[in-house]
Amino acid sequence: MSSAPTTAAGQPNHAKRVIVAWLVLSAIATPLVAIFLGPALPPGHASQQASEQVVANTVMTSIVTPVICLLLVFFVYALMKFRTARGGALVDGPPLRNQNTVQVAWVALTSATVLFLAGFGTYELLQNGSGGGQGPSPIAVPSGPKLQVQVIAQQWEFTYRYPSYGGLETSQLVLPENTEIELHVTSLDAIHSFWAYELGIKADANPGNDNVAFLRTKGADTFHVHCAELCGLWHGYMFSNGRVVSASQFATWIKQQQQVFASVQQYMPRYATTYFPDPQRRAG
Amino acid sequence: MRPTTSKLLGVALLVAVAGVLIGFYVSKLTTDQGSPAYTVPVVTAGVHPVVDLTIETVAAVGPTFSPAHPDFVSYLIRDAQGKWRRDTVWRLPANATVHVTIYNFDGASGLRNPYLARPLGIDGNTMVIDGKPLTVIPPDEASHTFAVPQLGLIVPLPGVADDAKNQCGYAPCALSNAHHTITFTFHTGAKGHYRWQCFVPCAAGWIDGFGGPMQTIGYMDGFLDVV
Numbered sequence: 256m257s258s259a260p261t262t263a264a265g266q267p268n269h270a271k272r273v274i275v276a277w278l279v280l281s282a283i284a285t286p287l288v289a290i291f292l293g294p295a296l297p298p299g300h301a302s303q304q305a306s307e308q309v310v311a312n313t314v315m316t317s318i319v320t321p322v323i324c325l326l327l328v329f330f331v332y333a334l335m336k337f338r339t340a341r342g343g344a345l346v347d348g349p350p351l352r353n354q355n356t357v358q359v360a361w362v363a364l365t366s367a368t369v370l371f372l373a374g375f376g377t378y379e380l381l382q383n384g385s386g387g388g389q390g391p392s393p394i395a396v397p398s399g400p401k402l403q404v405q406v407i408a409q410q411w412e413f414t415y416r417y418p419s420y421g422g423l424e425t426s427q428l429v430l431p432e433n434t435e436i437e438l439h440v441t442s443l444d445a446i447h448s449f450w451a452y453e454l455g456i457k458a459d460a461n462p463g464n465d466n467v468a469f470l471r472t473k474g475a476d477t478f479h480v481h482c483a484e485l486c487g488l489w490h491g492y493m494f495s496n497g498r499v500v501s502a503s504q505f506a507t508w509i510k511q512q513q514q515v516f517a518s519v520q521q522y523m524p525r526y527a528t529t530y531f532p533d534p535q536r537r538a539g
Numbered sequence: 540m541r542p543t544t545s546k547l548l549g550v551a552l553l554v555a556v557a558g559v560l561i562g563f564y565v566s567k568l569t570t571d572q573g574s575p576a577y578t579v580p581v582v583t584a585g586v587h588p589v590v591d592l593t594i595e596t597v598a599a600v601g602p603t604f605s606p607a608h609p610d611f612v613s614y615l616i617r618d619a620q621g622k623w624r625r626d627t628v629w630r631l632p633a634n635a636t637v638h639v640t641i642y643n644f645d646g647a648s649g650l651r652n653p654y655l656a657r658p659l660g661i662d663g664n665t666m667v668i669d670g671k672p673l674t675v676i677p678p679d680e681a682s683h684t685f686a687v688p689q690l691g692l693i694v695p696l697p698g699v700a701d702d703a704k705n706q707c708g709y710a711p712c713a714l715s716n717a718h719h720t721i722t723f724t725f726h727t728g729a730k731g732h733y734r735w736q737c738f739v740p741c742a743a744g745w746i747d748g749f750g751g752p753m754q755t756i757g758y759m760d761g762f763l764d765v766v
Contacts, residue, residue: 409651410753411688412738424654425654426688426691444651488753488755488756515657515664519653519654522656522677
């Protein structure tokens with residue numbers, strides 16, 4: 256250890272050692288995390304919003320990597336260097352003294368990190384809503400034509416209405432590929448939450464409320480739908496699978512569903528963004 | 540033994556005990572089948588067995604079947620001896636043809652979502668109500684549904700008219716009481732644990748009609764334990 260940097264008091268320069276080790280470890284770990292771990296982060300790439308969320312998760316994970324490295328380096332260094340030898344006397348360490356440089360650097364670094372993440376998150380959110388429910392008057396609206404699909408939650412199933420196809424309602428969520436989708440999420444009873452995991456969509460389903468979310472599908476794919484709000488006995492069973500299909504497959508599927516549900520069409524209410532179902536003759 | 544070694548062993552023991560307890564808890568959660576399943580007798584055995592499932596829906600289950608909640612709306616199942624039982628976890632064979640007969644003695648509550656007024660997931664997507672094949676019922680006249688969402692199975696059950704004579708008060712109800720008879724056939728497919736439920740808000744006196752018996756296995760909800 257004779258070659259180690261030392262302080263004026265003859266002690267090794269622990270801070271310098273920790274910083275050097277941290278910089279080296281961070282320089283190695285951060286690119287590895289960004290390049291190899293990042294693309295595998297959730298939620299996937301079934302929609303433009305999902306891919307953007309993967310990028311956001313990659314950015315945040317990459318930024319947190321040096322922080323984790325610092326904690327690990329300090330932890331390991333402290334364990335190795337400052338542990339008391341077996342049977343040795345417990346000796347108090349040197350008193351900690353205020354260092355303005357360290358404090359200013361710490362506040363500046365953490366503030367810059369938080370402000371950057373806040374700015375980054377806001378920018379991402381305002382592009383297209385990032386797959387989140389924006390309420391009845393969304394502020395981040397993607398341009399261009401959109402296919403409107405209504406998500407109707409009830410205890411305990413999601414159903415889907417396609418207003419541009421005569422108000423067809425089905426229990427399957429099928430979407431055409433490479434299409435801008437405008438989801439209108441609502442509920443007929445309790446509070447639910449529509450979570451299409453691989454699509455990167457999550458929007459609360461509240462009774463009497465129209466919660467709008469946008470997504471742009473990519474190629475053919477499958478995805479999972481879950482309820483993400485505890486909604487009663489069968490909440491855990493409130494899941495299903497959805498599909499993104501080609502335009503021609505979507506047209507065929509729509510026709511097939513219209514035939515299957517032709518008999519009930521006469522009883523379906525006019526399409527609306529919210530519903531207040533009646534009767535509830537025996538309900539409390 | 541040194542004090543440090545003792546402490547380490549103590550911590551290791553605690554961790555091991557906690558791990559075992561967590562393991563039991565998780566395995567219980569992931570394998571628990573709920574209440575014991577009632578095995579529905581097989582009528583015709585074989586690779587594709589045939590099963591007759593006879594059930595009834597009643598406005599009030601009565602003190603005989605549920606002393607604690609006699610006013611709960613409920614499903615009942617008829618066993619091989621012809622007796623009614625309040626069991627809603629039913630064991631059925633896989634890849635079986637299930638002929639279902641439902642006697643509905645309850646009045647209409649109305650569907651919250653008219654979409655569910657159309658039977659699905661059954662042979663021909665057609666049910667037979669009092670001898671008449673139907674592919675839809677008026678949603679307001681629905682009393683209950685028998686639905687297994689994981690199998691895509693939905694069957695709406697029409698309610699007894701409000702002014703019908705000789706309505707059943709408490710279960711068990713006799714066929715001389717006012718009722719509708721609904722029959723249909725479905726196929727169980729692969730092995731699995733499928734929940735079934737009623738979609739009609741039929742729990743009188745409970746918030747939104749979906750509390751009490753609608754949130755309690757043994758009344759308006761259950762499992763198909765397909766083995």
